[in-house]
Amino acid sequence: MEEMIQFFREKQKQQGKEARYDTRCPFCSVQCSMTLTEEKLVATSRFKAIPNKQDPTSEGRLCIKGVHAHQHTVHRERIRQPLVKTGGAFVETSWEVALGLIAERFKRLQKSYGQDAVGVFGGGSLTNEEAYLLGKFARLALGTRYIDYNGRYCMSSAAAAANLTFGVDRGLTNELREVEDAECIVLAGTNLAECQPTLMPYLRRAKKNGAFIIVLDPRETGTTKIANLHLKPKPGTDGAIAAGMLKVLIEEELIDRTFIEARTNGFEQVESELQEIALAELALAAGVPEEQIREAAIRFGEAQTGMIFTARGVEQQATGTADVRQFLHILLATGKIGRYACGYGAVTGQGNGQGGREHGQKADQLPGYRSIESPEDRAYIASVWNVEEKDIPRKGVSAFELFQKIDQQDVRGMFIMGSNPVLSSPHENLVKRALSRLDVLVVVDMFISETAEYADIILPTTSYLEDEGTMTNFEGRVVHRPGSKPPFGKAKHDWQILCELAEALDRSHGFQFSSPEEIFNELCLASKGGKADYSGLSYEKIKGEGVLWPCPTKEHEGTGRLFEDRFYTEDGRAQFGSVHCPVDSENDEYPILLTTGRVLTQYLSGTQTRRSDALLFKEPEPFVLLHPETASSYQIQDEDWVMVRSPYGEAKLKARQSEGIREDTVFVPFHWAGSVSINHVVAPELDPTSRMPAFKRTKVKLKKIIEEKGESWYSGQKNDRQESENTDDILDPVHSGGVAKNR
Ligand SMILES: Nc1nc2c(c(=O)[nH]1)N[C@H]1C(S)=C(S)[C@@H](COP(=O)(O)OP(=O)(O)OC[C@H]3O[C@@H](n4cnc5c(=O)[nH]c(N)nc54)[C@H](O)[C@@H]3O)O[C@H]1N2
Ligand SMILES: Nc1nc2c(c(=O)[nH]1)N[C@H]1C(S)=C(S)[C@@H](COP(=O)(O)OP(=O)(O)OC[C@H]3O[C@@H](n4cnc5c(=O)[nH]c(N)nc54)[C@H](O)[C@@H]3O)O[C@H]1N2
Ligand code: SF4
Ligand SMILES: [Mo]
Numbered sequence: 001m002e003e004m005i006q007f008f009r010e011k012q013k014q015q016g017k018e019a020r021y022d023t024r025c026p027f028c029s030v031q032c033s034m035t036l037t038e039e040k041l042v043a044t045s046r047f048k049a050i051p052n053k054q055d056p057t058s059e060g061r062l063c064i065k066g067v068h069a070h071q072h073t074v075h076r077e078r079i080r081q082p083l084v085k086t087g088g089a090f091v092e093t094s095w096e097v098a099l100g101l102i103a104e105r106f107k108r109l110q111k112s113y114g115q116d117a118v119g120v121f122g123g124g125s126l127t128n129e130e131a132y133l134l135g136k137f138a139r140l141a142l143g144t145r146y147i148d149y150n151g152r153y154c155m156s157s158a159a160a161a162a163n164l165t166f167g168v169d170r171g172l173t174n175e176l177r178e179v180e181d182a183e184c185i186v187l188a189g190t191n192l193a194e195c196q197p198t199l200m201p202y203l204r205r206a207k208k209n210g211a212f213i214i215v216l217d218p219r220e221t222g223t224t225k226i227a228n229l230h231l232k233p234k235p236g237t238d239g240a241i242a243a244g245m246l247k248v249l250i251e252e253e254l255i256d257r258t259f260i261e262a263r264t265n266g267f268e269q270v271e272s273e274l275q276e277i278a279l280a281e282l283a284l285a286a287g288v289p290e291e292q293i294r295e296a297a298i299r300f301g302e303a304q305t306g307m308i309f310t311a312r313g314v315e316q317q318a319t320g321t322a323d324v325r326q327f328l329h330i331l332l333a334t335g336k337i338g339r340y341a342c343g344y345g346a347v348t349g350q351g352n353g354q355g356g357r358e359h360g361q362k363a364d365q366l367p368g369y370r371s372i373e374s375p376e377d378r379a380y381i382a383s384v385w386n387v388e389e390k391d392i393p394r395k396g397v398s399a400f401e402l403f404q405k406i407d408q409q410d411v412r413g414m415f416i417m418g419s420n421p422v423l424s425s426p427h428e429n430l431v432k433r434a435l436s437r438l439d440v441l442v443v444v445d446m447f448i449s450e451t452a453e454y455a456d457i458i459l460p461t462t463s464y465l466e467d468e469g470t471m472t473n474f475e476g477r478v479v480h481r482p483g484s485k486p487p488f489g490k491a492k493h494d495w496q497i498l499c500e501l502a503e504a505l506d507r508s509h510g511f512q513f514s515s516p517e518e519i520f521n522e523l524c525l526a527s528k529g530g531k532a533d534y535s536g537l538s539y540e541k542i543k544g545e546g547v548l549w550p551c552p553t554k555e556h557e558g559t560g561r562l563f564e565d566r567f568y569t570e571d572g573r574a575q576f577g578s579v580h581c582p583v584d585s586e587n588d589e590y591p592i593l594l595t596t597g598r599v600l601t602q603y604l605s606g607t608q609t610r611r612s613d614a615l616l617f618k619e620p621e622p623f624v625l626l627h628p629e630t631a632s633s634y635q636i637q638d639e640d641w642v643m644v645r646s647p648y649g650e651a652k653l654k655a656r657q658s659e660g661i662r663e664d665t666v667f668v669p670f671h672w673a674g675s676v677s678i679n680h681v682v683a684p685e686l687d688p689t690s691r692m693p694a695f696k697r698t699k700v701k702l703k704k705i706i707e708e709k710g711e712s713w714y715s716g717q718k719n720d721r722q723e724s725e726n727t728d729d730i731l732d733p734v735h736s737g738g739v740a741k742n743r
Helices: 002-014 064-074 095-113 128-142 156-166 176-181 197-208 238-251 257-263 267-275 279-286 290-302 320-334 375-385 399-407 428-437 494-504 516-527 613-618 628-633 720-725 728-735
Strands: 018-024 033-040 045-051 083-086 089-092 118-122 147-149 184-188 212-216 229-231 306-310 343-346 413-417 440-445 457-460 469-472 477-481 592-597 623-626 641-646 649-657 665-669 698-704
Touching (some): 018 477, 045 064, 064 613, 083 095, 095 118, 095 413, 095 440, 095 457, 118 128, 118 399, 128 147, 147 399, 156 320, 156 343, 176 197, 184 320, 212 290, 238 267, 238 290, 238 320, 257 320, 290 320, 306 320, 320 343, 375 516, 399 428, 623 628, 623 641
Parallel strands (some): 118 147, 184 212, 184 306, 212 229, 440 457
Antiparallel strands (some): 469 477, 592 698, 623 665, 641 649
């Protein structure tokens, strides 16, 4: 009682006071900046988000998620103190005890099973400083080769395709404002209207200026509304459409042979391969009319300027890298790259999806987009880190393969920072089983996420309002995010946690930082001479508008448009790959194609946005979107419960009908946990080059769930943990090489 009175007295004293936080929305890659005001009331606070009109990317806009982003940061379920699992329940403990325990248990594991027995998993919400430090922590403090991150699930096929074709991967090759002057714009597998809503005005202005907009998506979305032409491919077949477009462009002589000659390699092979394939064959594979492919090609070819954007619809496929390359071929063949209003955009997803993939969280990477297998790169980073080259481990495995390693007990301890892989990985049952087999799991999060539930120790981290650092946005613009709100409870910043844990592991050398700025300065040095060169940047320089990388010297102003004179390959020329045409096999047992994605008001695994009342209210639960013809063939009506099943697992969802989706395809958003989580169903098939999972295409079957006497006949409601123990038959295909059998 005394405490209560004291609490309210404190509150009353603060009442009416206003705090202001300059910040950036923690969610998507636009990184919209704003000022958040907090007016303290007796029992609560009133917040108001004011967008920053000077922001060169968002131009002073915020979407609904940005407006309500603060809600999760003050949620009652936020973790205030380190938690240790004791007798099956989480108990609060001190930082000293928690860090000591982690160090002792990791060291013991490494002593018994070798350095690589402990793995690390990061995320694209971490700041550049934290992503950099996490990579360094894995390699030096833990000395393990096993580190990867959720960006592998996100853009790795686009990154691989851009690296192979252009020699570098910066999401957008131009400044965003050039989009307005592009005469033809292809949006393939991107739903900007819901996923980067504040960028839509760029497209609207382009359209007003006369642009012809082509959208590829198996369903109608907010984005297809602005399309002049909407092609609806079967999931996983965009490569066939792009290859078909190039075939038409060649036949109609709408290609730029001078550019091809002067700036590229390998076109002859593509040209001759395309001669062997009929347009009708490609159209059939994609399930779209030949005429639409022809029109798309001619529109793009006849336009003086043009840009192509791809996002997860194209990339999250078993052949995502090859599919993206087909689109890049179009840019190269028409010479629409490296000049004004001509270029490519891999629509970056996460807040720091771009920076997160440049500074060493990836299994095969060192900072500055360097390669961990290159002797020169290793030697340079060793010199910056002040260690011997041989002390840097070699490359590890990709994100999903890391969970397979855990499942096989090759990895026995894990440190997860900034991801909720239980909900966001394919084959959820395998991931859960793997995590429950770990000897030690440490999760750093703001909440007890579905992944943190499996943890032995949870460390509380600070939110975007509290944690200062830099992010690299959609454009490749490095921007600063202040973090002026005091930490919540006893939470610490991710970078502090890494430094303190390194010390507890007796490896504090190289981890004695006292501010994010110090880490940034080291990151810039480490990136010097690398492809993502930040070495000319400083906090002072990027505060305000930010700077587009590469920025190799203090005098350099950053790079708006890439590839004006040369590509980043060794000979400076862009490289054509080979033609890729996906072939579809019929599967009577699993006749429907499942694709997955997002809704406007939820973000990724929903840990944050499901804890925002304003956002949850708009879309409280997921759904399975299906065509009325498909629905009627299963006697399904709106709001009926439907079981979606693959050989890997099942999810139970409410039906929602739409005339706008293909009849052979259903769409499910993935932001919710439990029996509605669609990643129970998604197959663990990986692209051979990028090792990115095929979240956008799984063959499934549907069943209407009939409720009888209050019981449903379908036994799909077991508790999740039981399920993960009882599905060995379902799990087997993964052990035999990770290739799904149902495609
Ligand atoms: N509201 C919201 N915004 C977000 C996020 C979020 O969770 N919520 N996440 C952020 C992140 S990390 C990312 S990666 C981005 C993702 O941004 P997007 O890639 O735009 O989002 P998705 O909904 O995953 O997929 C885009 C579209 O691809 C379509 N699609 C499915 N299969 C195919 C296919 O085979 N071919 C084609 N052409 N299209 C297909 C889907 O119907 C969907 O409309 O969004 C970012 N912004
Ligand atoms: N079926 C299907 N699955 C998908 C996709 C799909 O389209 N379909 N998309 C994939 C894509 S593109 C992505 S990017 C992944 C992402 O999936 P996840 O990696 O699971 O991403 P989040 O949900 O953002 O998880 C971040 C977790 O870290 C916490 N967190 C947030 N910020 C911080 C921070 O600064 N520090 C720390 N320590 N923790 C933080 C959050 O509370 C949350 O629990 O999902 C993938 N999974
Ligand atoms: S979710 Fe993306 S578009 Fe919306 S406010 Fe946040 S950063 Fe901006
Ligand atoms: Mo993503």
